[in-house]
Amino acid sequence: MTGARQTDPAGAVAESRLNRLNYKIRTAWREPTAIIGILLTIVFAYLIVVPIAALLYDSVEVQFGDERRAGAPEGGLTTYYFSRALFSPVAQDLFWQPLSHTLSISVGAIIISLSVGGVLAWLLGRTDLFARRWFATALIVPYMLPSWTFALAWRTLFKNREVGGQMGWFEAMGFPPPDWLAYGQVPITIILALHYTPFVILLFGNALRRFDSQLEDSARVLGAPPRTVARKIILPLMLPALMSATVLIFAKCLGEFGVSYVLGLPVDYDVLATSLFRSISSRQPGVAAVIAIAIMAIGIISLLIDARLVRESRKFVTVGGKGSMDRKNALGIFRLPATVFAGLIFLISVGLPLLVLTMSTVMRVPGNFALSNFTLDYWIGQDLEFVAFPTGILLTPDLWTAVWNTLTIVGFASVCSGMMGILVGYVVVRSQVKAVSVFLRQVTFFPYLVPGIAFAAAYLSLFAVPRGPIPALYGTSLILILALMADQMPYASRAGISAMMQLGKDPEEAAQVAGAGWFRRMISIVIPIQKGALVAGILLPFISGIRGLSLFVILAVPGTDVLTTFSLRLLDYNYTQAANSVVLIISAIAYFGTLAVQKMTKTNLADGLEG
Amino acid sequence: MPTIALKAISKSYSKDGAKAVSDLDLEVVDGDFMCLLGPSGCGKTTTLRMIAGLENLTEGEITVGDRVVDAAHKGVFVPPEKREMGLVFQSYALWPHLTIEGNTDFGLRLRKVPKAEREERVTRVMKTLGIEQYRDRYPSQLSGGQQQRVALARMLAVNPEVLLLDEPLSNLDARLRLEMRTELKRIHSEFGTTIVFVTHDQWEAMTLATRIAVMNNGNLQQVGTPEDIYDRPANRFVAEFVGSPPINIVELGGGAGGALAEAANAFLDQQGTPRETVGSVGLRPESIRLARDKADLPADALSGSVRLTAILPTGGNWILELGIDGQKLHASTHVAPHWHAEEELFFHVASDAVHRFDPNGHRLPQSDASTTKVRKAG
Numbered sequence: 001m002t003g004a005r006q007t008d009p010a011g012a013v014a015e016s017r018l019n020r021l022n023y024k025i026r027t028a029w030r031e032p033t034a035i036i037g038i039l040l041t042i043v044f045a046y047l048i049v050v051p052i053a054a055l056l057y058d059s060v061e062v063q064f065g066d067e068r069r070a071g072a073p074e075g076g077l078t079t080y081y082f083s084r085a086l087f088s089p090v091a092q093d094l095f096w097q098p099l100s101h102t103l104s105i106s107v108g109a110i111i112i113s114l115s116v117g118g119v120l121a122w123l124l125g126r127t128d129l130f131a132r133r134w135f136a137t138a139l140i141v142p143y144m145l146p147s148w149t150f151a152l153a154w155r156t157l158f159k160n161r162e163v164g165g166q167m168g169w170f171e172a173m174g175f176p177p178p179d180w181l182a183y184g185q186v187p188i189t190i191i192l193a194l195h196y197t198p199f200v201i202l203l204f205g206n207a208l209r210r211f212d213s214q215l216e217d218s219a220r221v222l223g224a225p226p227r228t229v230a231r232k233i234i235l236p237l238m239l240p241a242l243m244s245a246t247v248l249i250f251a252k253c254l255g256e257f258g259v260s261y262v263l264g265l266p267v268d269y270d271v272l273a274t275s276l277f278r279s280i281s282s283r284q285p286g287v288a289a290v291i292a293i294a295i296m297a298i299g300i301i302s303l304l305i306d307a308r309l310v311r312e313s314r315k316f317v318t319v320g321g322k323g324s325m326d327r328k329n330a331l332g333i334f335r336l337p338a339t340v341f342a343g344l345i346f347l348i349s350v351g352l353p354l355l356v357l358t359m360s361t362v363m364r365v366p367g368n369f370a371l372s373n374f375t376l377d378y379w380i381g382q383d384l385e386f387v388a389f390p391t392g393i394l395l396t397p398d399l400w401t402a403v404w405n406t407l408t409i410v411g412f413a414s415v416c417s418g419m420m421g422i423l424v425g426y427v428v429v430r431s432q433v434k435a436v437s438v439f440l441r442q443v444t445f446f447p448y449l450v451p452g453i454a455f456a457a458a459y460l461s462l463f464a465v466p467r468g469p470i471p472a473l474y475g476t477s478l479i480l481i482l483a484l485m486a487d488q489m490p491y492a493s494r495a496g497i498s499a500m501m502q503l504g505k506d507p508e509e510a511a512q513v514a515g516a517g518w519f520r521r522m523i524s525i526v527i528p529i530q531k532g533a534l535v536a537g538i539l540l541p542f543i544s545g546i547r548g549l550s551l552f553v554i555l556a557v558p559g560t561d562v563l564t565t566f567s568l569r570l571l572d573y574n575y576t577q578a579a580n581s582v583v584l585i586i587s588a589i590a591y592f593g594t595l596a597v598q599k600m601t602k603t604n605l606a607d608g609l610e611g
Numbered sequence: 612m613p614t615i616a617l618k619a620i621s622k623s624y625s626k627d628g629a630k631a632v633s634d635l636d637l638e639v640v641d642g643d644f645m646c647l648l649g650p651s652g653c654g655k656t657t658t659l660r661m662i663a664g665l666e667n668l669t670e671g672e673i674t675v676g677d678r679v680v681d682a683a684h685k686g687v688f689v690p691p692e693k694r695e696m697g698l699v700f701q702s703y704a705l706w707p708h709l710t711i712e713g714n715t716d717f718g719l720r721l722r723k724v725p726k727a728e729r730e731e732r733v734t735r736v737m738k739t740l741g742i743e744q745y746r747d748r749y750p751s752q753l754s755g756g757q758q759q760r761v762a763l764a765r766m767l768a769v770n771p772e773v774l775l776l777d778e779p780l781s782n783l784d785a786r787l788r789l790e791m792r793t794e795l796k797r798i799h800s801e802f803g804t805t806i807v808f809v810t811h812d813q814w815e816a817m818t819l820a821t822r823i824a825v826m827n828n829g830n831l832q833q834v835g836t837p838e839d840i841y842d843r844p845a846n847r848f849v850a851e852f853v854g855s856p857p858i859n860i861v862e863l864g865g866g867a868g869g870a871l872a873e874a875a876n877a878f879l880d881q882q883g884t885p886r887e888t889v890g891s892v893g894l895r896p897e898s899i900r901l902a903r904d905k906a907d908l909p910a911d912a913l914s915g916s917v918r919l920t921a922i923l924p925t926g927g928n929w930i931l932e933l934g935i936d937g938q939k940l941h942a943s944t945h946v947a948p949h950w951h952a953e954e955e956l957f958f959h960v961a962s963d964a965v966h967r968f969d970p971n972g973h974r975l976p977q978s979d980a981s982t983t984k985v986r987k988a989g
């Protein structure tokens with residue numbers, strides 16, 4: 001190199017500089033990794049960044065038909081939607097009341113699930129409860145099922161004349177329940193609390209496992225009575241998990257749609273998610289955008305707080321260590337009552353709702369337990385007296401269309417996001433271009449911060465009209481697939497990144513030295529080794545996609561009904577039995593699917609659900 | 612077989628970070644068994660990976676034969692898969708989803724070798740390495756030593772002209788290690804492969820290599836045959852790194868004093884070497900001889916009186932700990948010592964076994980017999 005410089009200093013230096021640049025480009029962009037990184041960057045910019053940007057823009061752009069009210073031409077900028085949603089006379093109904101409902105439901109659900117879940121986590125983790133192992137699995141089941149399964153069960157039991165269709169069981173038996181018990185805040189809070197209790201059990205269980213029971217012991221040896229130990233030792237150490245559970249449940253309640261829709265609508269009890277839904281159904285995209293932004297902002301803030309807390313709590317983790325032992329406290333005379341308590345929770349949160357739903361689909365008249373009242377007609381009957389449903393649900397073509405749609409839409413999205421997850425993992429771990437890997441890591445995580453319903457609203461605002469070369473996608477399956485993929489990316493990419501990290505560079509480099517080019521290495525080495533991760537990365541999102549509702553409810557039209565939206569539509573028409581049957585089908589798929597994945601990938605459910 | 616030439620190669624992992632390898636010049640010629648030797652973190656793996664093409668150069672050029680494979684300033688880069696080298700990773704990096712056979716014939720399949728020939732070559736390599744009975748097993752079902760042989764077989768199957776090995780023996784027990792060393796030596800002579808072998812085990816380097824490159828802190832210290840490295844270390848680092856027990860260094864110059872330094876200075880004077888040119892001298896333990904009588908001391912040796920403080924048998928060898936004026940010397944011998952501890956003795960080191968280093972630690976030319984004679988005559 002010095003030789004070149006000596007012959008013709010100026011020219012050689014320039015040439016050398018050019019060559020050096022060439023070398024840099026060549027080594028950094030040598031492999032398809034870089035190209036794929038760029039492609040993924042573009043794809044995710046479009047699937048994740050652009051919809052959010054469109055949503056933000058929608059909230060300040062004058063929409064068609066609003067020119068006069070906004071005092072600006074269509075397409076101009078306006079603060080009209082913000083002031084309408086936040087400060088106008090209707091703001092109370094549009095935003096503030098739904099916000100306060102959302103907050104009070106969340107707070108209620110958090111308090112109940114923390115106390116019930118906290119006690120259960122301790123009973124399961126640290127005591128000699130009867131049938132502890134069985135409970136450890138059984139009490140997690142509610143989390144595997146769609147939350148509004150329980151809302152439908154509740155409605156089947158407590159429904160009153162506020163809503164048409166079949167009577168509720170209690171009303172049929174002569175005890176019409178009051179509105180406060182049948183609809184609105186009380187049932188929604190209870191159901192969400194029960195749904196998120198398993199979440200608390202998992203989070204607390206992990207935290208309990210992490211710290212050493214010797215800490216309790218040493219306090220006790222020093223003479224502290226049990227109550228002091230709980231207050232002074234256990235509680236402070238559990239605080240991070242507690243805060244974390246609080247924030248995560250809050251964020252989830254924020255986007256919760258199904259339960260509030262089923263139990264809130266009859267008494268006009270709106271939460272933010274249903275208010276957003278109403279704004280969209282009543283064609284007010286500007287206001288909808290404002291509400292979606294609000295949901296998104298609250299979601300992001302709370303999850304950032306959580307991230308902060310988790311980081312803080314890491315300091316505590318080191319406290320645990322190797323000496324931790326799995327010692328069980330003897331419950332003594334409380335052993336039986338404690339077991340009854342756990343059993344009761346199981347009954348309320350799993351047994352009873354499923355039983356009620358199942359029964360409701362095989363009974364002609366609600367609340368009548370005479371043998372003659374039972375029938376399989378709603379499932380497999382023919383020539384029924386309903387207008388819309390002359391046959392049982394299993395013989396209805398609409399069901400099978402919905403099943404087909406669910407499998408294809410959710411399946412396709414899951415396969416795509418699972419593969420993209422591995423690719424993202426690959427690029428993030430391998431890319432020589434740092435900016436690409438940082439961007440991909442962050443952008444694929446972003447949807448995690450955005451409640452599904454707000455995300456759906458963003459998709460709607462982007463794809464409702466043709467933009468540039470992209471036609472309007474609303475009403476097609478494609479929009480569902482794209483939205484679902486984006487929604488699943490946080491899990492898929494996280495799984496992909498950790499799988500690629502674990503794999504390390506060596507096996508691939510060994511193949512490279514042996515003479516294998518990039519595609520060959522992908523096909524013969526990387527993908528076969530990552531098969532397990534890939535299967536899990538496809539199946540887990542698939543199962544959660546099947547029971548998902550909030551994305552679909554905004555984006556699906558009757559032609560693209562999936563099982564969840566189909567059951568909601570049935571409910572709207574007051575076909576209680578049919579709706580309940582469909583929800584049971586979804587629950588069965590979700591439950592057995594989760595078990596199967598667990599078996600297949602030998603993963604623990606607790607790991608998969610914690611995210 | 613081609614010569615691999617590293618020309619002034621440098622590597623820094625971050626833009627303005629320290630260099631992991633700096634300005635390294637090294638030539639590996641046909642049939643070499645070259646060992647890269649150096650302490651942990653000195654840049655051995657980095658160098659090997661640059662040769663394989665797994666790491667880009669910051670500066671410099673690598674040529675194989677007359678083909679430039681890597682040169683930042685020329686904008687040339689041949690990717691690893693086109694360099695036709697074999698690399699055995701320290702971690703083995705076997706492919707967990709392929710059987711031993713699948714691992715071994717991967718490279719041959721890539722090269723579209725016909726089935727019959729593939730079978731034959733794989734079987735031969737497996738037989739050579741004694742892993743034929745495991746051909747249908749998966750890597751996780753083998754012991755560490757067996758895995759290591761698979762890693763080797765995988766590379767040998769394609770018969771590369773250059774074989775790069777990154778501390779491949781470090782995970783093996785002593786017996787297996789010995790076996791594998793013999794194996795490697797045999798492969799080297801049988802296949803005529805050029806081998807670059809990374810190790811931080813000097814013993815391994817000494818027994819295996821035809822040439823050794825000693826590195827420290829990313830800098831090449833010395834290249835030479837094992838004898839060169841041991842008998843004529845280029846500087847104090849090499850002298851101190853190689854040899855066990857380590858070489859005894861006697862600091863001279865500056866404020867260094869004591870009986871040992873005095874003995875060394877007297878020796879230099881007698882040799883006619885100006886004192887200020889020598890910063891220190893090095894005495895290998897095995898070149899230190901002992902005597903009871905002052906009369907037994909050779910005339911032109913470096914000598915002095917010592918007290919034998921301890922005798923440490925190390926199985927066939929004895930390390931003798933000597934005290935001289937508060938300083939310590941280590942001597943070693945493979946004949947059972949007939950001294951006893953706490954005895955007052957005399958030590959002497961033959962003049963051609965005294966390593967002399969200038970104040971910067973660089974080797975000064977040995978005062979060999981002929982110059983001594985000339986001087987004496989004059």
Ligand SMILES: Nc1ncnc2c1ncn2[C@@H]1O[C@H](COP(=O)(O)OP(=O)(O)OP(=O)(O)O)[C@@H](O)[C@H]1O
Pocket residue numbers: 624625631649650651652653654655656657658811
């Ligand atoms: N990927 C990397 N990024 C940043 N620094 C690195 C990287 N790999 C190695 N280094 C640094 O470069 C230096 C040389 O590392 P190298 O792995 O070549 O050492 P080594 O001689 O092989 O050591 P050992 O005997 O421990 O394997 C070390 O200081 C190391 O920390």
Ligand SMILES: [Mg+2]
Pocket residue numbers: 655656657
């Ligand atoms: Mg190394």
